């Protein structure tokens with residue numbers, strides 16, 4: 626496997642652990658302002674890594690996750706490539 630692919634997958638694993646830990650802390654509602662910024666930054670980094678990974682692999686099997694409720698319908702986001710879709 627490509628070295629960069631391995632590197633990205635390992636980074637994504639670490640970021641995944643960090644964001645899930647952070648989201649638990651955020652749920653406590655301690656009101657630490659920078660915490661949300663860190664969380665957002667991690668999410669951004671995660672999305673760009675997923676995009677790069679997808680480009681390297683040149684395919685995406687899409688792993689849709691509920692993203693939220695939009696105007697008229699719900700939207701879903703692929704946790705792999707970051708693509709969004711309204712349904």
Ligand SMILES: [Zn+2]
Nearest residue numbers: 685687703706
């Ligand atoms: Zn995808």
